[in-house]
Amino acid sequence: MPLPRTHREVRLAARPRPEGPLTTDHFEVVHAPLPTPGPGQVLVRNRLMSVAAAMRPLASADPGALGLPQLRHRVGEVMRGPAIGEVLSAPPDTGLTSGALVRHHSGWREYAVLDAAEAPPLDPDALPDPAAHLSQGFTAWLGVVRGAGVRRGDTVFVTGAAGGVGTLAGQFARLHGAARVIGSTGSRDKADRLVAELGYDAAVIRGAGPIEEQLRAAAPDGIDVLFDTVGGEQLRAALALARRKARFALVGALAAQLSDDALATTPISTLALIARGVTLRGISGYDHADAAPTYLREFGRALREGAITYPHTRLTGITQAPRALVELLEGRHLGAVLVEL
Known part of the structure; x- marks a missing residue:
């Protein structure tokens, strides 16, 4: 034509x-x-x-x-x-x-x-x-697999869990052995859908009270992994609940970006990081092109088998x-x- x-x-x-x-x-x-x-x-x-x-x-x-x-x-x-x-x-x-x-x-x-x-x-x-x-599955997979190294038995906290990255990150965490997956979101309706449709065990809701208090109720024994797309208060709450040798994968900073200051800082306790041996790792797909074939094989197989939804x-x-x-x-x-x- x-x-x-x-x-x-x-x-x-x-x-x-x-x-x-x-x-x-x-x-x-x-x-x-x-x-x-x-x-x-x-x-x-x-x-x-x-x-x-x-x-x-x-x-x-x-x-x-x-x-x-x-x-x-x-x-x-x-x-x-x-x-x-x-x-x-x-x-x-x-x-x-x-x-x-x-x-x-x-x-x-x-x-x-x-x-x-x-x-x-x-x-x-x-x-x-x-x-x-x-x-945005590649970002989700990278954060779970290479950023945090999710393994069997982990308790995982995913911020921004109802977004394009978070909806897949929680599912990848479960595929890689997480025992408990908790997400954050902005409404009760989305929190209910995370649990009912996407395999999350619990959700905390922005605006429904201090995030740290909600997270402590959802993970009374603490968390092993943070998959973070948000930063800000949610990153600080995760650090307060971090168990020894916890691994934090930072893939986004929406709290800063959506406030129009993408370089805004989040004050955290470096002493807490040291005392608990917490690892913070920023991770971007630009640095991990070699992982794309492995990700595609896993994502494609999981979609075909119904182990993951998009x-x-x-x-x-x-x-x-x-x-x-x-x-x-x-x-x-x-x-x-x-x-x-």
């Missing part, structure tokens, strides 16, 4: 105020000329994209100074994020054929031009549903992308949030 002359893309129209929430008015959906591939480049039609809390634009005029690529959203520029695209054209020496699906980071637009090296093809047999390639919500149409991010930040969905284009 002939290609259109224009396509739609979502741009950041204005930065949110430091004290204000992100709304759909901070974005604009515009028509732009269809991108033209150059030498060594691939043209794809995006089919599915994901949104994540880390995509929230900061009020800071120079978020790039943080050294975090996912925060570098500038007014007037197209937003970015993971997507699955269908190859429409590709140079013959790339090995990509028309109709192949590739995963890339140029979502928030209907068509994208990519360097061939930035468009790895999806293995159709790796996962039972292509949408699972947009999960909770997610789908909205339809690129115009829904701003709404998808806003609703995610407002805590309206359990698990990942995807947009079908």
